[in-house]
Amino acid sequence: MKVVITGGAGFLGRRLAxxxxxxxxxxxPDGSPLPIDQLILLDVVAAGGLSDPRLRAIQGDIxxxxxxxRVIDADVGAVFHLAAVVSGQAEADFxxxxxxxxxxxxxxxxxxxAAGHCPRVIFTSSVAVYGGELPALVRDDTALTPxxxxxxxxxxxxxxxxxxTRKGYVDGxxxxxxxxxxxxxxxxxxxxxxxxxxxxxxLNGEEAVCPVPLDTRLWLLSPRRAVAALLTGxxxxxxxxxxxxxxxxxxxxxxxxxxxxxxSRVAGAExxxxxxxxxxxxITRIVGGWPGGWDxxxxxxxxxxxxxxxxxxxxxxxEDR
Amino acid sequence: MKVVITGGAGFLGRRLAxxxxxxxxxxxPDGSPLPIDQLILLDVVAAGGLSDPRLRAIQGDIxxxxxxxRVIDADVGAVFHLAAVVSGQAEADFxxxxxxxxxxxxxxxxxxxAAGHCPRVIFTSSVAVYGGELPALVRDDTALTPxxxxxxxxxxxxxxxxxxTRKGYVDGxxxxxxxxxxxxxxxxxxxxxxxxxxxxxxLNGEEAVCPVPLDTRLWLLSPRRAVAALLTGxxxxxxxxxxxxxxxxxxxxxxxxxxxxxxSRVAGAExxxxxxxxxxxxITRIVGGWPGGWDxxxxxxxxxxxxxxxxxxxxxxxEDR
Numbered sequence: 001m002k003v004v005i006t007g008g009a010g011f012l013g014r015r016l017a018x019x020x021x022x023x024x025x026x027x028x029p030d031g032s033p034l035p036i037d038q039l040i041l042l043d044v045v046a047a048g049g050l051s052d053p054r055l056r057a058i059q060g061d062i063x064x065x066x067x068x069x070r071v072i073d074a075d076v077g078a079v080f081h082l083a084a085v086v087s088g089q090a091e092a093d094f095x096x097x098x099x100x101x102x103x104x105x106x107x108x109x110x111x112x113x114a115a116g117h118c119p120r121v122i123f124t125s126s127v128a129v130y131g132g133e134l135p136a137l138v139r140d141d142t143a144l145t146p147x148x149x150x151x152x153x154x155x156x157x158x159x160x161x162x163x164x165t166r167k168g169y170v171d172g173x174x175x176x177x178x179x180x181x182x183x184x185x186x187x188x189x190x191x192x193x194x195x196x197x198x199x200x201x202x203l204n205g206e207e208a209v210c211p212v213p214l215d216t217r218l219w220l221l222s223p224r225r226a227v228a229a230l231l232t233g234x235x236x237x238x239x240x241x242x243x244x245x246x247x248x249x250x251x252x253x254x255x256x257x258x259x260x261x262x263x264s265r266v267a268g269a270e271x272x273x274x275x276x277x278x279x280x281x282x283i284t285r286i287v288g289g290w291p292g293g294w295d296x297x298x299x300x301x302x303x304x305x306x307x308x309x310x311x312x313x314x315x316x317x318x319e320d321r
Numbered sequence: 322m323k324v325v326i327t328g329g330a331g332f333l334g335r336r337l338a339x340x341x342x343x344x345x346x347x348x349x350p351d352g353s354p355l356p357i358d359q360l361i362l363l364d365v366v367a368a369g370g371l372s373d374p375r376l377r378a379i380q381g382d383i384x385x386x387x388x389x390x391r392v393i394d395a396d397v398g399a400v401f402h403l404a405a406v407v408s409g410q411a412e413a414d415f416x417x418x419x420x421x422x423x424x425x426x427x428x429x430x431x432x433x434x435a436a437g438h439c440p441r442v443i444f445t446s447s448v449a450v451y452g453g454e455l456p457a458l459v460r461d462d463t464a465l466t467p468x469x470x471x472x473x474x475x476x477x478x479x480x481x482x483x484x485x486t487r488k489g490y491v492d493g494x495x496x497x498x499x500x501x502x503x504x505x506x507x508x509x510x511x512x513x514x515x516x517x518x519x520x521x522x523x524l525n526g527e528e529a530v531c532p533v534p535l536d537t538r539l540w541l542l543s544p545r546r547a548v549a550a551l552l553t554g555x556x557x558x559x560x561x562x563x564x565x566x567x568x569x570x571x572x573x574x575x576x577x578x579x580x581x582x583x584x585s586r587v588a589g590a591e592x593x594x595x596x597x598x599x600x601x602x603x604i605t606r607i608v609g610g611w612p613g614g615w616d617x618x619x620x621x622x623x624x625x626x627x628x629x630x631x632x633x634x635x636x637x638x639x640e641d642r
Contacts, residue, residue, distance in 0.1 A: 094488065132564055143464035144480075147564065152484040156477045159465075163473040167415065243453055243468065 001026065001034045001077030006062050006108065008041025011184055012124075013082050014050070015227050017041055021052050026078055027235040034077065042071055043083065063104040068111040078120045078234055081108055087128055088189035090150035101153035109160060113169035121161065122233050125176045125246065127219060129155045130291050138291040140248050140298050147289060162245050165238075173233045173241060178221040178251030178306075181259075182317035191286045195220065198256070199263055199314060202274035211280035212256060212287050219251040219294065222313045223320065225306060232303050240302060250296040250306030252313070262310040266318075322347065322355050322398030327383055327429065329362025332505055333445075334403050335371070336548050338362055342373050347399055348556040355398065363392055364404065384425040389432040393440070399555055400442045402429055408449055409510035411471035422474035430481060434490035442482065443554045446497045446567065448540060450476045451612050459612040461569050461619050468610060483566050486559075494554045494562065499542040499572030499627075502580075503638035512607045516541065519577070520584055520635060523595035532601035533577060533608050540572040540615065543634045544641065546627060553624050561623060571617040571627030573634070583631040587639075 003020060007013045017039060020026070025033035040056050041047040047057040060067045062083045072079065083104060090097025105123070112119050130138055131147030144155040161172040183196040194211050195218055201208035221229070229249050241247070254262075264272040296306070307313050324341060328334045338360055341347070346354035361377050362368035368378040381388045383404045393400065404425060411418025426444070433440050451459055452468030465476040482493040504517040515532050516539055522529035542550070550570050562568070575583075585593040617627070628634050 141464055141466070143462055145462070145565075146480070146484075147487065149484055149488070152480050156480050159467070159473050159477050159480075163467075163470055166468065167470070244466075 001028065001036060002038040002040060002073070002075045003036050004040045004042060004071060004076055004079045006042045006079070006081045006104075007083035008057070009043035009045045009047035010082060012180065012223065012226060013041065013043065013080070014047070015223055016080060016082070016230055017050060017055070019227050019231065021050075021054060023231070026231075028077065031237060038075075040071060063099050063107060065107040065110065068107050069114055072108070072111040072115055072119070074115050074117050076112075076115065076119050078122070079108065079112065080122045080230055080234070081105065082124050084124070085150070086188055086190040087126075087148055087150035088191050088193075090153060091148055092189070094149055097149050097153055101150065102156055105157040106160060109164045109170060113164065118168055118171050120234055121170045121172045122230055123157060123161050123172060123174045124230075125154045125158055125174050126151065127176055127178060127248070127290060129158065129176065131289050134291050137293045137295040138248065139295045140244060140246060148286070158246050162243075165245055166243070171238045172245050173236075173238075174246035175229055175233045176246060176248045177226060178219040178249060180223055180226055181218075181220045181313065183223070184317070184321050191283055192218075194283065195259075198275050199259065199317065202263060202271045203267055203318070206274065208275050209278050210256060210275050211278060211283040213279065213284065214255065214257040214260070214277075216256045216284070216287055217253060217292060218256065218259070218287075219253055219290070220307070220310070220313070221249060221251050222307050222316055224316055229304050236302055247299045247302060247304065248294060248296055249304050250299050251294065252307040252310060253294070254310050259310055262314055266311055266314045322349065322357060323359040323361065323394070323396045324357050324399045324401070325361045325363060325392060325397055326401045326403060327363045327425075328402075328404035329378070330364035330366045330368035331403060333501065333544065333547060334362065334364065334401070335368070336544055337401060337403070337551055338371060338376070340548050340552065342371075342375060344552070347552075349398065352558060359396075361392060384420050384428060386428040386431065389428050390435060393429070393432040393436055395436050395438050397436065397440050400429065400433065400440060401551055401555070402426065402442060402444045405445070406471070407509055407511040408447075408469055408471035409512050409514075411474060412469055413510070415470055418470050418474055422471065423477055426478040427481060430485045430491060434485065439489055439492055441555055442485075442491045442493045443551055444478060444482050444493060444495045445551075446475045446479055446495050447472065448497055448499060448569070448611060450479065450497065452610050455612050458614045458616040459569065460616045461565060461567060469607070479567050486566055487564070492559045493566050494557075494559075495567035496550055496554045497567060497569045498547060499540040499570060501544055501547055502539075502541045502634065504544070505638070505642050512604055513539075515604065516580075519580065519596050520638070523584060523592045524588055524639070527595065529596050530599045531577060531596050532599060532604040534600065534605065535576065535578040535581070535598075537577045537605070537608055538574060538613065539577065539580070539608075540574055540611070541628070541631070541634070542570060542572050543628050543637055545637055550625050557623055568620045568623060568625065569615060569617055570625050571620050572615065573628040573631060574615070575631050580631055583635055587632055587635045
């Protein structure tokens with residue numbers, strides 16, 4: 001089968017591609033493994049650096065319906081839809097967020113519907129679909145009350161995917177990702193960008209700014225576990241999900257202080273000392289509105305696994321970077 | 322100020338127009354009443370039969386962004402967005418539902434945003450945003466779990482309106498309407514169409530088909546109360562709603578049997594005898610999935626009122642038809 005990854009040049013898309021090429025198969029419609037003949041990395045920037053005869057990089061606009069219909073044909077068995085404009089950027093540029101986070105998702109679902117064979121679509125959503133007053137434990141079926149344009153666009157994408165699934169146009173699965181830490185590379189415009197920055201920059205010998213109080217609690221997932229979750233999300237039977245296609249992935253609940261302590265243990269106190277504390281009221285307010293606790297029993301029963309401890313997350317980053 | 326009613330030729334739009342012309346004012350941005358200088362009825366069909374110098378009927382496609390930008394200028398203080406494709410039709414024609422229930426709503430919000438003065442937008446949503454397993458009492462903040470394309474489109478419209486409000490592009494209010502009974506005229510393609518039909522047709526000397534069991538419980542609102550709710554929804558201060566812009570309107574909870582008994586009392590047993598019972602599995606299943614109980618304390622605190630008893634609803638219909 002053909003597999004498409006949107007945002008395939010991004011850090012998660014690239015890791016997923018490497019893992020899929022390594023594994024070589026994905027579950028087919030009846031659950032038995034099918035070989036991946038072609039892996040298409042669709043992204044607005046060039047996806048370079050990987051070499052495999054099965055790989056095909058297509059550079060283009062994810063919100064272009066003509067391109068999507070050309071890429072998603074009846075041989076495409078799976079689409080991992082990772083392309084998105086991050087939270088801070090979607091808030092700053094409303095139209096761009098709507099175009100990439102909503103319109104592109106809709107065009108993608110329409111392309112799948114036009115192909116006519118109900119491919120599996122794995123859509124990455126976010127804990128930003130929650131906001132306002134929340135219960136002590138957030139569950140998969142907690143009301144979506146986004147307080148950001150990014151969260152609204154993701155929530156709308158979830159609703160669309162759910163309806164396209166109900167109608168039999170796609171076999172959709174929504175994975176709501178915790179904050180992915182440690183992201184490699186440069187800071188991005190996500191509100192949560194600092195969560196990787198306070199680990200990554202000190203390890204690179206650079207100073208990092210921590211904009212939130214030390215007792216701020218975060219809900220994290222390592223890139224390795226995120227990639228594993230994407231595979232799990234694809235391979236499980238649709239019937240196991242039933243009508244509720246969205247799953248909050250199990251995360252690791254840690255405070256910023258615990259993250260910095262782990263950095264000290266793994267890399268030394270002098271590395272952790274490179275973190276400068278400079279509270280930012282806006283970021284603190286937004287992060288403070290994120291859910292405090294999670295009930296991920298359903299996700300665990302479906303086979304999703306979170307990280308065990310933050311020290312291991314840092315060590316994995318050092319191995320993979 | 323100018324006021325726009327989309328779906329202004331529809332039965333609710335027309336009633337709302339009559340009421341607004343009669344009242345002559347709506348609350349302005351500071352809460353004090355402003356005279357309505359112009360009332361625009363925008364609809365795909367001609368809005369005829371009403372005569373008033375303030376009235377202007379515009380026939381056109383509600384999903385046409387150019388038309389919407391022409392109609393919604395900086396003098397428009399209020400938009401009542403009633404235009405929609407009903408549930409059965411949105412399910413049968415997915416693309417039409419998306420176009421009218423989602424795209425038109427978005428174009429309308431964009432036109433308001435372009436006008437740049439944050440007009441009030443009253444968006445009628447539906448109890449079809451709920452589905453699946455529901456709590457014993459549904460509240461305004463119960464999770465939206467639509468199980469129909471109509472419900473998904475309305476839920477997406479709610480999310481959009483909420484974000485446009487948060488961004489300051491509009492001052493939005495969402496009213497989730499119970500089933501409006503008694504609708505005049507012909508049956509439509511709404512799943513709930515029978516709820517009016519079993520009262521209206523017998524009163525017109527015609528036979529009606531009841532497709533659900535007698536103990537089926539419905540959640541009803543009379544046209545008079547619906548129009549009053551639209552005015553209340555417009556006039557209340559945005560701050561009274563806070564972040565949660567959607568309100569489940571108080572309804573009247575009655576079984577089909579109670580409705581038929583009321584018809585007997587008001588119009589005679591020979592009229593009620595014109596109802597033929599012919600169970601329809603699809604309609605019974607959909608209606609059976611609607612919420613059983615409602616907590617409308619918030620709506621009542623905001624000033625919304627439901628109907629007292631069903632006999633009065635029938636009598637009001639006989640007066641107004």
